[in-house]
Amino acid sequence: MKVSCPFCGNVCDDINFDGEVEREKLCPLGESKLTREKKRIPYPMVEGERVSYDEAIERAVEILLNAKRPLLYGWASTVNEAIRLGVILAEKVGGVYDTTSSVCHGPSILATIEEGLPGGTLGQAKNRADVVVFWGCNPAEAHPRHPTRYSVMVKGFLVEGRRLRKTVVVDIRKTATALLSSKFYMIKPNSDFAILTALRSIINGNDSAVPNEVGGLSKSQLREFAELLLSAKYGVIFFGMGATHTRGQDRNVEALIKLVQTLNRHTRYILQPMRGHFNVTGADAVACWEAGYGYAIDFSRGYPRFNPTEFSAVQLLRRRDCDAMLVVGSDPVAHFPFDVVRHMAKIPVIQIDPHYNLTTKVANVVIPSAISGIEAEGTVYRMDGVPVRLKKFRESEFWSDYEILKAMLERVVERKGGDVVW
Amino acid sequence: MEFTLVTARTMEQGMFVEDKLSEDYFKATACCEMNPEDMNALGLKDGDRVRVTTQYGSVVLYVKRSVLDVPRGVVMIPLGIYANRILPSESGTGTPIYKNVRCRVEKTDEEVLSIEEIVREVVG
Numbered sequence: 001m002k003v004s005c006p007f008c009g010n011v012c013d014d015i016n017f018d019g020e021v022e023r024e025k026l027c028p029l030g031e032s033k034l035t036r037e038k039k040r041i042p043y044p045m046v047e048g049e050r051v052s053y054d055e056a057i058e059r060a061v062e063i064l065l066n067a068k069r070p071l072l073y074g075w076a077s078t079v080n081e082a083i084r085l086g087v088i089l090a091e092k093v094g095g096v097y098d099t100t101s102s103v104c105h106g107p108s109i110l111a112t113i114e115e116g117l118p119g120g121t122l123g124q125a126k127n128r129a130d131v132v133v134f135w136g137c138n139p140a141e142a143h144p145r146h147p148t149r150y151s152v153m154v155k156g157f158l159v160e161g162r163r164l165r166k167t168v169v170v171d172i173r174k175t176a177t178a179l180l181s182s183k184f185y186m187i188k189p190n191s192d193f194a195i196l197t198a199l200r201s202i203i204n205g206n207d208s209a210v211p212n213e214v215g216g217l218s219k220s221q222l223r224e225f226a227e228l229l230l231s232a233k234y235g236v237i238f239f240g241m242g243a244t245h246t247r248g249q250d251r252n253v254e255a256l257i258k259l260v261q262t263l264n265r266h267t268r269y270i271l272q273p274m275r276g277h278f279n280v281t282g283a284d285a286v287a288c289w290e291a292g293y294g295y296a297i298d299f300s301r302g303y304p305r306f307n308p309t310e311f312s313a314v315q316l317l318r319r320r321d322c323d324a325m326l327v328v329g330s331d332p333v334a335h336f337p338f339d340v341v342r343h344m345a346k347i348p349v350i351q352i353d354p355h356y357n358l359t360t361k362v363a364n365v366v367i368p369s370a371i372s373g374i375e376a377e378g379t380v381y382r383m384d385g386v387p388v389r390l391k392k393f394r395e396s397e398f399w400s401d402y403e404i405l406k407a408m409l410e411r412v413v414e415r416k417g418g419d420v421v422w
Numbered sequence: 423m424e425f426t427l428v429t430a431r432t433m434e435q436g437m438f439v440e441d442k443l444s445e446d447y448f449k450a451t452a453c454c455e456m457n458p459e460d461m462n463a464l465g466l467k468d469g470d471r472v473r474v475t476t477q478y479g480s481v482v483l484y485v486k487r488s489v490l491d492v493p494r495g496v497v498m499i500p501l502g503i504y505a506n507r508i509l510p511s512e513s514g515t516g517t518p519i520y521k522n523v524r525c526r527v528e529k530t531d532e533e534v535l536s537i538e539e540i541v542r543e544v545v546g
Contacts, residue, residue, distance in 0.1 A: 007436075008436075028433055028436075028437050029433070029436045029437055031437075032436075032437040032438065032440075032441075033440070036437075036441065038440050038441040038444075039441060039443055039444075102516055102517055103517060103518060103520075104517070106515060106516055106517040107515050107517050110515060138430065138431065141431060141432055141433040141436070142431040142436065144433070172428065172493065172496065173428070173488075173490070173491060173492050173493055173496060173498065174490045174491035175490065176433075176490065178490070179490070186491075186493065189426050189428065189496070189521070189522040190522050241430075241431075241520065241521065242521070244517060245429070245517070245518075245519060245520040245521040246519065246521045246522050247519070247522060249513075249514070249515045249517060249519075250515050276431075296516055307516075308515060308516030308517070309513070309514065309515065309516045310516075311516075312516030312517065314511050314513070314516065314517075314518055315511075315513070315516050317511075318511045318512070331442065333503070333541065333544070333545075334442060334502055334503045334506070335501065335502070335503075335506065336506060336511070336518075337478075337506050337509045337510060337511035337518050338478075338479060338503075338506055338507050338508075338509075338544045339478070339511050340511045341506075341544050341545060342544070342545065342546045344545075345545040345546065354440075355440045355441070355442075356442075356443060357440070357442045358442055358503060358537070358541055361541050361545070362545060
């Protein structure tokens with residue numbers, strides 16, 4: 001049978017499984033995810049002592065109910081069914097729901113709220129795009145099968161592969177993806193916004209407003225780039241942390257959206273964020289259909305409020321504005337700036353995760369879970385929002401994220417009243 | 423010497439991200455990549471140790487000659503706890519600035535902290 005790979009936002013759904021995972025179609029990331037033996041959390045723990053699932057869940061619920069403003073964080077490595085319960089749990093305990101988007105594509109979501117997303121699907125990119133731009137992203141290392149499945153070498157209905165497709169990489173360093181491309185523009189750090197604005201000016205016919213050099217690119221390079229963009233019958237711009245983690249952040253992504261809007265006056269273009277975790281798109285989308293916002297949602301007043309500068313996990317911890325934390329399928333100790341991790345160590349932390357990671361070291365309650373997409377089934381959204389059903393193809397002694405969160409939510413509802421449409 | 427620090431996902435960091443206590447993950451994240459000319463200027467060879475300091479903190483890492491082309495003046499650290507030891511948390515959008523932070527790089531004989539040690543240092 002075919003199974004899907006629950007690692008990156010590609011969610012490759014063509015992996016053969018016949019009792020064992022066939023390695024032929026796996027990239028190094030998929031191979032590690034699906035075949036490498038890793039250190040699992042062996043059993044539920046409270047303060048380092050082995051307990052039953054029931055006892056660990058009871059202690060976790062006590063922590064959440066006793067907190068004034070618990071932070072419920074992570075969600076990108078689990079399935080939509082579990083995420084939905086997480087959003088409801090955040091609402092019931094008057095906490096904050098935040099996803100790993102707040103440390104990656106959060107600025108892209110802010111820009112999308114302002115401007116809308118001229119989006120499409122990876123299938124459209126594969127079948128139609130004759131110009132493909134990678135702006136501040138490096139799929140050769142972060143989404144290794146993206147070039148062969150969707151964007152560079154793949155044959156599409158209307159574009160027969162690499163020879164007829166122009167691929168452009170814009171980055172501050174010559175990445176592995178740059179080696180695959182037909183054109184590479186090396187730009188200066190923090191110059192994305194200026195370059196995007198210059199490109200729009202040229203495309204809009206205001207060439208004279210552009211100085212002789214912008215962000216390391218000469219005016220003639222910018223003209224050449226603009227012409228290349230305009231030569232597309234159908235273009236796609238993929239972008240990543242190179243836009244969101246640098247000066248400008250959401251403004252950079254707004255400038256990308258506006259560039260695509262401008263190009264759409266001349267030809268057809270779509271824009272696609274390169275989402276990292278296999279269901280980070282779901283972590284935002286499910287929260288959107290449950291609460292109206294994607295991440296950094298505060299329920300402490302009984303209704304959802306969205307403000308990433310105030311309610312994103314890093315900012316909440318930075319201000320010491322949360323007094324407990326539930327971490328689901330994530331490792332903030334490894335991935336947050338160090339000063340906010342110090343606050344995590346001072347508050348009760350509950351962890352739900354299949355693997356032992358650095359957050360396990362500060363967690364007071366540790367609840368092991370089945371690996372979503374391998375040991376537990378469910379639906380996820382690929383980076384372009386296309387739903388993919390993940391199968392369970394290995395047995396596990398561990399509870400799924402859904403089962404753990406359902407048990408937690410049942411106890412919260414039992415004590416606080418109200419009901420849940422399961 | 424003054425540099426611009428960028429963090430980035432690498433294949434190795436991704437391969438071992440779910441196995442954080444492994445030697446493989448340590449090797450994948452307790453390092454930085456530099457342009458060969460910058461390494462020569464600092465008297466560095468592959469596998470030497472450097473202290474990377476920002477206004478937020480300081481960390482010792484192994485240095486690698488950039489396989490492709492990290493430009494002169496840039497030092498690249500893979501995503502992870504070592505990079506985050508020296509990055510800021512403040513931000514106007516809620517999302518920290520993980521790229522393009524000014525830093526200083528100097529050769530050192532100090533040891534690179536193990537994963538256990540860096541967690542202890544970070545947690546305080």
